Amino acid sequence: xxxxxxxxxxxxxxxxxxxxxxxxxxxxxxxxxxxxxxxxxxxxxxxxxxxxxxxxxxxxxxxxxxxxxxxxxxxxxxxxxxxxxxxxxxxxxxxxxxxxxxxxxxxxxxxxxxx
Amino acid sequence: xxxxxxxxxxxxxxxxxxxxxxxxxxxxxxxxxxxxxxxxxxxxxxxxxxxxxxxxxxxxxxxxxxxxxxxxxxxxxxxxxxxxxxxxxxxxxxxxxxxxxxxxxxxxxxxxxx
Numbered sequence: 001x002x003x004x005x006x007x008x009x010x011x012x013x014x015x016x017x018x019x020x021x022x023x024x025x026x027x028x029x030x031x032x033x034x035x036x037x038x039x040x041x042x043x044x045x046x047x048x049x050x051x052x053x054x055x056x057x058x059x060x061x062x063x064x065x066x067x068x069x070x071x072x073x074x075x076x077x078x079x080x081x082x083x084x085x086x087x088x089x090x091x092x093x094x095x096x097x098x099x100x101x102x103x104x105x106x107x108x109x110x111x112x113x114x115x
Numbered sequence: 116x117x118x119x120x121x122x123x124x125x126x127x128x129x130x131x132x133x134x135x136x137x138x139x140x141x142x143x144x145x146x147x148x149x150x151x152x153x154x155x156x157x158x159x160x161x162x163x164x165x166x167x168x169x170x171x172x173x174x175x176x177x178x179x180x181x182x183x184x185x186x187x188x189x190x191x192x193x194x195x196x197x198x199x200x201x202x203x204x205x206x207x208x209x210x211x212x213x214x215x216x217x218x219x220x221x222x223x224x225x226x227x228x229x
Contacts, residue, residue: 031215043206043219056214088158094215102148102210104217106160 002027004093004107012113018079021110025072025093031055032074033104034066037088046089049074050096078112086114119209121220128197129228135182136192136223138207147211149190151181154204154222163205166190197227 005024013019025032033056034046045058049068066076072093078085088111092104119140128134140149151163166174166181174181182191190209194201204224208217 033215033217035217035219042221043208043217045216045218048215050215056216058216090158090160092160092215092217096213096215102215103162103165104150104215105162106152108157108159111158 004091004105006089006091006107006110008110009108010111010113012115013081014115015081015083017081018077019081019112021076021078021089021091021112023074023076023091023093023107025074025091026095026105029093029095029105030072031094031096032068032072033092033094034074034076035090035092036060037090037109038086043090046076081114083114086112088112119207119218119220121207121223123223125224125226127226127228128194130199131196133193133195134197134225136194136205136207136225138190138192138220140188140190140207140209142188142209142211144211147209149181149183150208150210150217151179151190151192152206152208152219153201154206156203160206164192194225199227199229201225202227 007022031050033048037043048056052068063079068074088109090109092106147168149166153161164176164179180193204222206222207220
């Protein structure tokens with residue numbers, strides 16, 4: 001079956017702009033989580049969506065937002081981009097049922113560069 | 116505070132040998148899950164192995180096994196018969212509660228020498 005798909009793979013934006021990243025989870029998975037990965041801070045949890053509701057949120061400013069659609073696809077938006085937002089953004093989907101239901105399967109990520 | 120620690124510097128191993136990557140965690144929650152992921156230079160996080168806090172036996176997945184020592188709060192990954200394709204960053208992570216949030220360690224770089 002198809003894995004987690006993130007689009008676009010690469011993105012270059014200018015400071016002050018906004019950006020929207022997309023994540024299509026594995027079919028049947030209803031939980032989607034987003035992570036930011038930078039060399040300095042490592043992997044940090046942004047937020048989790050389950051059945052179109054945000055269930056958990058990391059310690060990021062309000063410029064970072066997301067949503068989930070009825071088909072479980074999720075989008076992440078960053079407004080008023082700053083240079084420090086340059087990172088690899090990873091999306092993970094989980095089934096959340098069964099013994100191994102909490103396994104998170106990741107997409108290949110979107111590499112965002114803010115100039 | 117809950118945290119997860121990977122303190123080893125870059126690791127090197129000879130092809131076909133075994134290697135152990137260390138991970139310690141700190142959580143007060145009695146129910147938790149421990150994960151190891153591999154991240155090659157392409158960026159994708161690849162799931163390797165999972166261990167639940169109540170699992171009686173150490174988890175194994177092919178060449179990967181998890182040396183789970185609950186009292187010491189350690190969850191070391193053992194890779195047997197290393198292959199050149201094992202060269203990558205390896206992350207230990209844990210989760211607690213019913214949500215999907217993973218807390219990651221800083222990662223360890225593994226280089227396999229021919």
